[in-house]
Each structure stands twice: as C-alpha cells, then as structure tokens.
Amino acid sequence: MMTSSPTVIFEGLRITSIRDLNDAAQNLVEGFCSGGFSDHKTNIIKLFEEVGELSQATIKGTRQDLIDEIADVLIVATAQGAFVGATAGELQDAIERKLNKGLARLDTLLKTENATEYA
Secondary structure, three states: OOOOOOOOOOOOOOOOOHHHHHHHHHHHHHHHHHOOOOOHHHHHHHHHHHHHHHHHHHHHOOHHHHHHHHHHHHHHHHHHHHHOOOOHHHHHHHHHHHHHHHHHHHHHHHHHHHHHHOO
C-alpha cells in the first residue's frame, strides 16, 4: 500500500533568520517523514555525507562549491534539530551560547599571546 505524501513546494523561499531556516527544515522533515523517506537516524547519516562533501569542496572545489556544501550542512543539521523538535528559539540560543563561548576562548588566547609577547 502506497502512502500519499504531501506536495511540498518552496516558491521564492527566502531565508532571512534562524526562524526561517528552522521553519523550512521543519517542512522538509514533515514531508520526508510523511512519505516514509527519513527519520532522525537516516538524517544523521545524510549529515555525515554532507560534511564529507564539504571536506572535498574545501580541498579541491571552487568557492561556489564550498558555499553550496556549507548550505547543505546547515540545512541537514537544522533538519536534525527539527526531527527532535528543536525550536528556532532554542537553536538561536544554542548558537549564541556556542559563539560567545568561542569568542571568550579566543579572547583568552589573545590575552595570553599578548602577555607572552610583551613579557
């Protein structure tokens, strides 16, 4: 018995925020799941595949190849969040938290480097 899946069409889709990206990923996840095509376990395998393609684009691709592969990784990673019900707000909070942690680490490294340089 075939399951009918909804037609998902993105005409003129514009991503201007994390919320837009999360909403689009949620639509993709709903479409894939309703058609029986994917779940969070198969999606993580897809994410590994996309990261591999990003690695190849980094080594021997063009700038546009690299940009396209970064986009693929972001889309599939966001879809993984949608599979587990992550909201746009949760993703935004996590991104801000991770960026702030990285910036604090960089600040510490720079201060250590400058202290050593002027010692």
